[in-house]
Amino acid sequence: MDSLTQVILGAAVGEAVLGRKLGNRAMLWGGIAGTLPDLDVLSGLVTDPMSALAYHRAFTHSLPFAILAGPLIGWTVHRLHADPPDKRRWIHILGGVLAFWVLLTVGSYAMPIPVYGVPGIAAIVTAVFAGMCAIVGWWSLRVQRSRGRIHVKSGIHVNPKRRQWILLFFLAIVTHPLLDCFTAYGTQFFEPFAATRLAWNTVSVVDPLYTLPFLLLLILAARSGRGTQERRKLNTAGLVVSSAYLLLTTVNHFNVRSVLGDTIAAKDIVAQRTLQGPTLGNNLLWTGLAQTGSDTFYVGEYSLLDERRTFEPMLRIDGRHDLLAPYHGDRELDILRWFSNGIYSVTPVGGGRVQLNDLRYGLLGDDPDDPTSYLFNWQIDTTVHPVRVMPESEEAQAERGERMGAFFGELWDRMLGE
Incomplete structure (x- = not known):
């Protein structure tokens, strides 16, 4: 975290x-x-x-x-x-x-x-x-x-x-x-x-509901007299409350996994593996992913406040792993494959470059073909050998920044349920 x-x-x-x-x-x-x-x-x-x-x-x-x-x-x-x-x-x-x-x-x-x-x-x-x-x-x-x-x-x-x-x-x-x-x-x-x-995959890398109560109790403990029973109780309360929240997120995780399983079964999706995790900063809105075949993925969202227990919609994403098949053994690309655990898609961006998108963290929008729709991505230059991971262009960074501003507003609305 x-x-x-x-x-x-x-x-x-x-x-x-x-x-x-x-x-x-x-x-x-x-x-x-x-x-x-x-x-x-x-x-x-x-x-x-x-x-x-x-x-x-x-x-x-x-x-x-x-x-x-x-x-x-x-x-x-x-x-x-x-x-x-x-x-x-x-x-x-x-x-x-x-x-x-x-x-x-x-x-x-x-x-x-x-x-x-x-x-x-x-x-x-x-x-x-x-x-x-x-x-x-x-x-x-x-x-x-x-x-x-x-x-x-x-x-x-x-x-x-x-x-x-x-x-x-x-x-x-x-x-x-x-x-x-x-x-x-x-x-x-x-x-x-x-x-x-x-x-x-039970808690976001940033979750105020875990951090803020813990911080408050720690500050109160620090302001209490050393060695006092009050100080010990406040510090213990911080450890207990934070641990209880982690337990709650674990319960949510298994609940959401059940919802994802029911969703893909209803849509006749035969998944080789599935993955579910909370979106940034909360434990209500979850991203679900199902992988079929070697490089075909379905990604959707589900809020614990939704009226229906289903991930909707489930967007299909073609992984296009074949675009990087000729470069197996190239060190930088192999590190990205390992890091993403094979859960990635590849998007051509022109000029001999492709973009590798880590799909474990969901999308910023609903267009899988838009390179700015992905939270975690890397630009790869395939015109050199071995291939090199390149910094994102300033234009792409600016566009992604604009998307991020709108994304958090959409995230809040979607988190409250449909």
Whole structure:
């Protein structure tokens, strides 16, 4: 999901683990850990766009990364808070930073999909994360020194045990990709052992009904006294309410899947596979897709507020995969095929270019032949070999921007049901 939501989740986890001992500092450390996996977007600064696409929600969003990074970061932050400090503390901290870079580098090289510029990607992610930790660590040490006497009198340890730090960072990191698994975009949870993308398609990548109540309860908890029962209850309520909403979206998912199955059966569509997921920013309006044959798709919409339990209309989209058949083995195209999981169509746009459209996220309109009707797409230049993914023209970007403005108004109307 969006980075703000991941920060909120990480902060709530940090509070649950160490809030009684660290107060709001636990939320800060948890928030940093919660946003760590999404620092993989910085890869676009040092590598090519297709490598960046393959790297996002890959190794940093995996269970192996959480298992290895949690103890490493927890140990390093524990050394940062050592009281009294020893002469080797900064050597240990620098060693922890270097070890984190090595972990990112080795794990990224082991990915099944080759990514260019791995050392640079690991370096920029390490540098930004280390900088974030340095800022919070500096502030945390100031608080620690200014309140040292109060901590001693209250019996609250200034520096939690190493295993408690490790637990905070492991849980705050691993809950990030677990939440991403609920989205249509999904995450490569088992990298570097497999490039399989887990995508349960129950919640949008941005959903205010998940984020805003969670944020409100977290703010109320942060404003309560450290270690108080009220603070604990508010933070727990945020975790429970957000988890209950995810459970509700899962129920909606299976309900919509039943509706999609009934729809394609009524229309005599024999589907090889089906897919359903919520549209952007809500859990009421859903997109449904049925694939027949190798490259024929039917796409429709259904709102939970519709009077009839059916996807209507179901637009036919010809995939035209044959237009790209001669280019199997070309690296950039193979990455797009993998990323879209084969659920794509191809639209000629002239000048030797074609547009690959990811169909998992629906359409902006009702004309499958219009290149600006697709939310996620890439322009491919077939006049060069191997083929290259090219940036979209300024004219197409402007036209798509205009379509997006109208799309959100139509989305709201359709969400309210027919």
